[in-house]
Amino acid sequence: MHDISAAITTRFRVAATGCIIGLLVVAVAPWLLDTYLTNILIRTLFLATVVMTVDILWGSVGILTFGQSAFFGIGAYACGLIFTHYGFGPGWALAGLALGIGVGAVVAAATGWLAFFHGSLPLYASIITLALPIVLTQVIFSGGNFTGSSSGLSGFPTYYWDLRIWFWTAGTFLVLTTTAAWLLVRSDFGRVMVAIRENEERCAYLGIPVSRIKIMLMIASAVIASAAGFGYAAFSNVVAPELASFQLGTEFLIWTALGGRGTLLGPIFAALGIDTMSSWLSGTMPFLWKLLIGVVFVAVIVLLPRGFAPLVGGLFRRILPVRTAGAPARVLVPDTRSRLGQGADDQKPPLRIEHLSRRYGSLSVLTDVTMTGRASHLLGIIGPNGAGKTTLMRCISDGSERSGGKVEINGAEIGRGAPQDIVALGVGRSFQNTNLFDTLTVADCLLLARYRIDGARLFRSSVGIALPEPALDILRATGLDQRLADETGNLSHGMKRGLELAMVLATEPSVLLLDEPTAGLTRPERMVIGKVLGRLTRDYGLCIVLIEHDLDFVREISDRVVVLHQGSILMEGTVDEVVSSELVRSVYAGHHVEAAQ
Amino acid sequence: MAILVLDILTTAAILFAVSAGLLIILGVMKLINFAHGAFLTVGGYMAYLNGAAGLSPWLSIPLAAGVGFLGGLVIERVIVRPLYDRPLDAILATWGLGIVIGQLITLGFGRGVQFAPNPISGTTELFGVDYSAYRLAVAVIAVLLVVALSALLKLTRFGLNARAVIMNERLARGLGIDSTRVRALTFGLGAALACAAGALITPLISVDPNMGLPWLVNSFMLVMVAGVSFPSLLVASLILGGAQVVVSTYANPILGGMTIVVAAALVLRISPKGFSRA
Amino acid sequence: MSTPLLTVDALTSGYDSAAVLHDVSLQVDRARIVAILGKNGMGKSTLLKTIMGFVRPISGRITLDGRDVTGAAPNFMARAGMAHAPQEHTLFQDLTVGDNLRLGVATDRLFRQCLPEVEAVFPRMIERLGQRAGTLSGGEQKMLLMSRALIARPKIMLVDEISEGLQPTMVDRIAQALLRARDELGIAVLLVEQHLDFALSVADRVAMMKLGEIVEEGTRQELAASDGLAAHLAV
Amino acid sequence: MGLACAVSAQAEETIRIGIPVGLSGANSVVAPSVVQASELAVDQINAKGGVLGRRLELVIADDGSGAQGAQRAYDSLVFQQKVDAIVAMETSAARNAGLPIVNRGKVPLIYTSFYEGRSCSPWMHINAWVPEQQVAPIVDQFMDEMGAKKFFLIGSDYAFGRGMLEFTREYVESKGGTVVGEEYLPMDGSDWTAIISQMRSASPDALITSTAGGAPNVTLTKQLRATGVDIPYGNYAIDEGTAATMGTDAEGIYIAASYITGIDSAANNAFLEALNAKFGAKAETPSELSVPQYEGILAYAAAVEKAGSTDAEKVVEALGEVTVDGPRGSITMNKQRHSPLTMYLGRVAADGSVEVIKSFPDVDPGEQCPQLAG
Secondary structure, three states, X not given: OHHHHHHHHHHHHHHHHHHHXXXXXXXXXXXXXXXXXXXXXXXXXXXXXXXXXXXXXXXXXXXXXXXXXXXXXXXXXXXXXXXXXXXXXXXXXHHHHHHHHHHHHHHXXXXXXXXXXXXXXXXXXXXXXXXXXXXXXXHHHOOHHHHOXXXXXXXXXXXXXXXXXXXXXXXXXXXXXXXXXXXXXXXHHHHHHHHHHHOHHHHHHOOOOHHHHHHHHHHHHHHHHHHHHHHHHHHHOEEOHHHHXXXXXXXXXXXXXXXXXXXXXXXXXXXXXXXXXXXXXXXXXXXXXXXXXXXXXXXXXXXXOOOOHHHHHHHHHHHOOOXXXXXXXXXXXXXXXXXXXXXXXXXXXXXXXXXXXXXXXXXEEEEEEEEEEOOOEEEXXXXXXXXXXXXXXXXXXXXXXXOEEEEEEOOEEOOOOOHHHHHHHXXXXXXXXXXXXXXXXXXXXXXXXXXXXXXXXXXXXXXXXEEOHHHHHHHHHHOHHHOOOOEHHHOOHHHHHHHHHHHHHHOOOOEEEEEOOOOOOOHHHHHHHHHHHHHHHHOOOOEEEEEOOOHHHHHHHOOEEEEEEOOEEEEEEEHHHHHHOHHHXXXXXXXXXXXXX | OHHHHHHHHHHHHHHHHHHHHHHHHHHHHOOOOOOHHHHHHHHHHXXXXXXXXXXXXXXXXXXXXXXXXXXXXXHHHHHHHHHOOOHHHHHHHHHHHHHHHHHHHHHHHOOOOEOOOOOOOOEEEEOOEEEEHHHHHHHHHHHHHHHHHHHHHHHOHHHHHHHHHHHOHHHHHHOOOOHHHHHHHHHHHHHHHHHHHHHHHXXXXXXXXXXXXXXXXXXXXXXXXXXXXXHHHHHHHHHHHHHHHXXXXXXXXXXXXXXXXXXXXXXXXXXXXXXXXO | OOOXXXXXXXXXXXXXXXXXXXXXXXXXXXXXXXXXXXXXXXXXXXXXXXXXXXXXXXXXXXXXOOEEOOOOOHHHHHHOOEEEEOOOOOOOOOOEHHHHHHOOOOOHHHHHHHHHHHHHHOHHHHHOOOOEHHHOOHHHHHHHHHHHHHHOOOOEEEEEOOOOOOOHHHHHHHHHHHXXXXXXXXXXXXXXXXXXXXXXXXXXXXXXXXXXXXXXXEEHHHHHHOXXXXXHHOO | OHHHHHHHHHHHHOEEEEEEEOOOOHHHHOHHHHHHHHHHHHHHHHHOOOEOOEOEEEEEEEXXXXXXXXXXXXXXXXXXXXXXXXXXXXXXXXXXXHHHHHHHHOOOEEEOOOXXXXXXXXOEEEOOOOHHHHHHHHHHHHHHHOOOOEEEEEEEOXXXXXXXXXHHHHHHHHOOOEEEEEEEEOXXXXXXXXXXXXXXXXXOOEEEEEOOOOHHHHHHHHHHHHOOOOOOEEEOOOOHHHXXXXXXXXXXXXXXXXXXXOXXXXXXXXXXXXXXXXXXXXXXXXXXXHHHHHHHHHHHHHHHHHHOOOOHHHHHHHHOOOEEEEOOEEEEOOEOOEOOEEEEEEEEOOOOXXXXXXEEEEEOOOOOOHHHOO
């Protein structure tokens, strides 16, 4: 336990050191800079704060947003409008700040509701964020004298503090928000953010409320951007529609891309550098300057998708080898409060499917499937390729999939629920392909799986990962408990399968849907999985639905078998009944059958 | 009333013409071309150059299409192809490309407004009202465009290959279709359509380095709603364009300007597939 | 002795980092039918996908007509004379039968020339040229799949579990079509099957695949006599 | 070190005038003519020995035609270049963004672009027109000479567009006319169809438009002409250059301006000659925007002469008292920091030139900044 706490304190020490260095630089800078540069930099510092939030959204969670300028503009206009039309003073300033943040948060929530829902395309979300500033500037333009329309508002009373005080205010704001962001992206929650970026679908099936998290992050970054906008307006004494325009929004994106998305510091330095350079160069070569930025931007996107930061970072590391504060060592602990298997009720079937159908256009993949999964039972689903087995799993675990019929989990209808809602009802689903979250470590993946139960700490990393006993069994049996810090991309196929199963178990389901969990595994590995599945039904009372081709394996572990053929249930019975059935034998072995027609 | 109907029809026709190039690129390549606005602008400048050279104003449309096609092929090769598996980056790169094209035009022609000659001027009497002859001509051209594009997709070999790639790229490749080439041609075609549309609308508006930009977002929204078929793009143009005209006429034009964006966003929120499955 | 049409040499292939095929070698001569037998999940489809170029081999070599085509793209393989009749996502469901057939050849002119060829084997396809492929019955879809592979007059066809779920009469039709392709058109076939009788009725040579490896190989007479074959396929 | 000394030595000798202007962005179309006018004015003054024996020097900065760029430009001019005064032809947004910096840096500012009115700062004078001076000539012509009673107003949705049309509405109604419609389109809008259809169904006697210059103005005019509108048409945003390139579509448009190149006065002729002599073939056509800029610099020079120093407060005081005889006539910025101006009513002829129909001497800017009266 000793070096674990050391790792944690290292992380906080790095954050604290960075924060203090940043604050020192901010404190000293105004004494070294002339008035002009100080002036320029105060504004740029506010802009850089917004860029930092763009990097959180885009670099960490993968939301390509064109609309961050809208929130900046909302904050700025809150300042301009309050001071122009209502009053000036500390009370009014606070009211304006609160108004800006409040309106920004509400608009962000509404935008998030529009842009993020289960099944929304990233492209669609991006276009919504593009529409936001366009609509907002239109509103500002038509605001007449109230908003100052195209001319904006200016000359309202504000605090004519000494430039140094403004510099310190803006700089401290930037350093503190960045430190918080740095801790956030390196916390447990930060791992969840990366996981959403890498594989949103899979996150949803682990019960992580992806849309809600995205909306929350949108709101949080809107709050910071609004506050920055408020500061910008209060300092510069001007608000204009261009502060909310999508042109500024795309400029934020350009700075983020050039600096290096996902690096936090890269975009900030890019913002500071490019905006300051613009002040110099746009006067002497206004058109060429923009052309140059455009060309460099395209080149960076195509050739250097991670921006310049990794280059600079690499150089820095070569000259000055510092130990980076990596992920802390993590330990697995049994979940003493695990509810896995509790509440299993032999009387009430955990899974009930009635008249389920699924059509793609005119193509019918499932027709009128009715079946029941009982507690402490393992139900095998067999059938030739294309029989609709995987579609059946999909229809159980995502409410928007089926075309007709009813699915009940533990007595509750799934309705049109998104995967994470159905996970909450007690469904766990494993997938055929083993693409996990390639850049995350084994421990990170397990933490993700625990999000639904344990949540994720916002600014800190957990040390212990509490897992139910069977999940620990699998990890131990596959040797994964020794490789917690390895990236999953480097694991063997068998280990990936094991991890997949352990993750599903970590969500503590009562109905487990397994899609060929042993495909591509060696015989000893299959034995392990088979044993665990046996324990899960026997000792924990789980209802397991298993798709499997290997009939030997199915025979070993199943209680009952359902044979799917061309989207319908051909037969249901015990393994022996099914295996001895001439009908099934012929379908499965490829001999002729007229049963379907 | 006749005027309102004509306004709706011609507005829908213009919107369709302007969005068609975006749609075909989205359909085959699954990427939104943010340089679309810049392509429209290029088309406008082709019309201007065509006029300055003293050629027939009708020639500007094929001229723009030709330039767009060649430019599209080059852009696809250099910028778009490396980004096929990074769709969001492709958005950014094409956006950056739009900036570059805009700045090049500004450097070449200046920021001022240019003029292209009108192929048809004045009004025609239709349903008892005098109506802008060129708008009516655009409507006719848009209808021809729907027919031509549908025929291209339905009847020609290229169209068949493109549809095969849209439906199942893997299977198409297994049948010997070079999907890389199909994509390159599609991007060229999309760029050609965008440039031609720019030349087409030029007589109604003016030529300046930013002329394409205002059309960009409405086009995005229309193709997002329309999915990947030209007939449903026409339906989307009629419904949303009609809503824009009605709101502009009976409420006010500023709200009208936001109608398409807001309505499309709501349609997509409620039914993510838009009109394509309706 | 002429060079074999298709050789696969020490091929290892799979998805992600997991190899599904291990060190597989085989060869197909001109105008010969080779069947690979094995149960589901043993790597048969992966073998075909790797030869066709959908899956990049991890190691090993593939040659077609003496030319090294290891790692070539599927569209290249198709144009080089290899037709693939896959097991899943076989047809463009929303296109007509005619369009599906058109996609089987490189140009529309060739299509018109080759259409009678199809008519001779599967006249029913010609009756239904305008029908959407998705509305065909399962058996008709298989016929279309075969027709599309044949119309291109490939050097070799890779056929993936074509007999699955078909009535016996239809299986016979397919078998005859394959034999005709071999004997009259000189097309070689690499067949992947679980249907023992069907495979033995058409194949010149048979290989048995298990867990990504070829465990037995020989002429159909040799294999038919082997005990292992039935054992491997037993449920 | 040597360079720095040279710069500071020079700074003592010359009087530095900052010119923030939209080299990029919307104003970049007119910016070259504004820069030329400024250079001409400075050359002429320096040729006569400068002001108080000191030479004038221009410092030009790009304001990007918007607020953010203007802040940079003003910061640079005021705090880095430490100019003695600013003479600015720019958008209202840019001016508003620059004003707080001018107030903080205490620099005299002469604003030389027409605008929507009522922008006031103790450091600013304005020598271009405001709605009060622009509206009357056109409306009077339409109502008194052409018998128009019902007006339709169309504008771009921005401060100037709305400001002008609001004033027009009040003025029309005060003269007993009616406004049967007032419609706006967003600044970047280019489809005026719905508005034009509305106008046609309202069947007004006359139309007055106040759009943003450039594209919106051109698209509106083209689309109006395409629908065959031929009622009296007054346009607040069109300039001579655009009218000339627009061809027949512009014919018959009424404009009101304080400067038209065709003004036949000795001062204007001398100005045009000097411009051609200095820039030759590269000379930009002077306009409503570049000529006040030229006169603004002359006014500043005169004010420094009168104040006897470049001291900001003294110069600002003198600016309201000096009179400049320029191409537009005699101008004094003595009405609440604004200037009474001679306004010309013009009509675009078939060849694109503007013929002057009438002139209205010394039109009063009205109550603009009562708190700064004196």
